[in-house]
Amino acid sequence: MTSQDSPKLPKAFEQQMASILEADEYSLFKAALLSPSNTSIRINPRKSSPLSADTTPVPWNSQGFFLPQRPKFTFDPLFHAGAYYVQEASSMFIGHILNHLQAPKEGLYLDLCAAPGGKSSLLADYIGEEGMLVANEVIKTRASILKENMIKWGLGNTVVTNNDPSHFEPLEGLFDVVLVDAPCSGEGMFRKDVQAREEWSPENVKLCAARQQRILDQTGALPGPEGYLIYSTCTFNQQENEDMIRFLTEEFAYEPVRIPLNPDWGIVETETDTEWGTFYGYRFFPHMVSGEGLFITVFKRPSDAHVQEPKKMKDFKHILLQRTNKAEKHQLREELKLDETVDFYKLKKSFFALKGFWAKYFELLATTLNVKYFGTELGKFNKGQFIPTHDFAVSILPKNFPKHEASLEAAHSYLKKDELELDISQDGWVLLTYQHLPLGWIKNIGNRINNYYPKEWRIRMKLME
Incomplete structure (x- = not known):
């Protein structure tokens, strides 16, 4: 990196970081911001593809790998086939969290601030064909990017929605795991993103913290009994991190969760005292880990928290969606050779596949939220001939075609x-x-x-x- 490319850090940010880190450590931190970022990918375990021999494993995620240099991903057909996702290594730590928690794979998960889809694809990987994920994005244009990436990932276990966090209030107690990767001041991305440095200010940090409080206030009751809320930011300051732990535990009943760390990883564990006990946070500093800045913490709902169990709707009434009838189901199963675990819905003339045991949950979601996509769009019949979609092609569903x-x-x-x-x-x-x-x-x-x-x-x- 040349001197012209060197990040010009805001003075207030330097003062903030100097109060968090010791003087000698801060110099290492600042030097790390001058070094190039590592490029990492996470492979799709259900779309096996060869890796070059010169990759290096991400230590906290078995599917993650560092690349020796950043290739032109646009020109790699495997990228378009959904064989891997280009994801920053620090955020892959969520996989380690889920494995430690032994979170139920047959559960209902929510990624509240999901675009562009890296963390959603990780959650979808974890639950596989057993669970269902709601991947939500507030901004409409970003929801379209999220939809595209989840289609390419191809698992068909995701419902993509475009809603404000306040719209989830009727779904309190429904989810097993809720991930809130909150919009933040972006301090952890200073090395990669010049705009993040230019837009940073103490006032913006305060605005972000106020937004995060609003989001947590509207989503704190979404996990059911013994469910989990995972909160993360790509920033370093305490206002958007430890102060959010204090805010959430003042508003809702939660229990602390401690995640084991390998000392060699270089992740810093923090402690925050609250009336509910000591809660733990995990900070990723670029001078200590091979990744960008991240803060993440985990909360557990008590066993007596509110639970919501949806009942199967006798009549599913939706302005656009319809259940398929017996004849349509038979025709689809005969044409596409899909087994009895798959159920179908119709949007206009196109058919979508979804695991049948999630039907009552999906119908509750569809009548509550603005659904942009769900399951796998298969295609439609035209004059007796089936016209398949691209979504079906890149999905992991079996395809009876040459x-x-x-x-x-x-x-x-x-x-x-x-x-x-x-x-x-x-x-x-x-x-x-x-x-x-x-x-x-x-x-x-x-x-x-x-x-x-x-x-x-x-x-x-x-x-x-």
């Missing part, structure tokens, strides 16, 4: 939505794969091959030579 393995050059052409010249003997719908992972659909109609990659997702950048 496959064609693409070269890197052909995969690039497909992702650019160019015309394709492929030697394919099968007529009709064909699943195009790269390194045996689905990229999407093509259709052989004899004299040409139609490219069905989503137009809005196509690569617009010039491909590398």
Whole structure:
């Protein structure tokens, strides 16, 4: 990094950090902000793909890996296939938390501030096919990015919503785990984000803390008995971290949770005394860990907290969604070879798949929240012929269609939505794969091959030579 690129830290921020860290340690912290950030990815365990030999494991997450340098992810077909997510290493610590808690995989989870989707995909990984995740984003445009990333991840166990935290009030006591990765002043991203440094001020910290209090006040009752609330920020100051522990425990009944650490990880444990006991926080400083700044803490609801158990609705009435009838279910199962654990809903003419045992929960969510996406959109019937969606192609659901393995050059052409010249003997719908992972659909109609990659997702950048 050149002197011109060096971060110009706000004086008030330097004074703040000097009060948190010892003088010699602060100099190391400041030097770390001058060093390049590490690039890390988290692989999708249900879409196995080869890793290069020069990766280094993220110590607190078995699916996380540091890369020796940052590649052009846009030009990697595996990235578009959902084989991995480019995620900052510190935030992968949530996986270690869930494993320690042994949180129920068959539970209902909520990621309240979810975009762009890194932490949501981690939660979705943890619960797998047993649980269901609500991934919520307040900002509409960011909710669209969240939807795209969850579709590419392909697990089909997520409901994407676009709601203010206040809209969740009718769902108090419903969730097993609630993650609040709160909007913050972004101090932990100073090394990567020049704008975060330029926008920082003590006044902005106060505004963020007030926003965080509002969010926690509206979500503190969402976990049910013995459920968990995980609170995190990418900032260092106490106003947005330890003070939030004090605020939440003054407003709601919670018990402390302590997460075991390996001393070699370099994560700093903090203690905050409250009337409910000592609560623990975990700080990630860039001079001590291979990652960006992060603070995270875990709370547990008492066993006598309010619980909500939804009942199956006799008549599911929704302005857009419909349950499928017996004939439609039979037709879908026959056409797509999906087993009896999968249930179906219809939005306009398109069919969606969702695990049947989550139906009563989903219907409660759908009648309470603004649902942007759910499960896996499969496709629709047109004149007796099934037209599959791209979402179905990149999902982990079984697909009873012929496959064609693409070269890197052909995969690039497909992702650019160019015309394709492929030697394919099968007529009709064909699943195009790269390194045996689905990229999407093509259709052989004899004299040409139609490219069905989503137009809005196509690569617009010039491909590398």
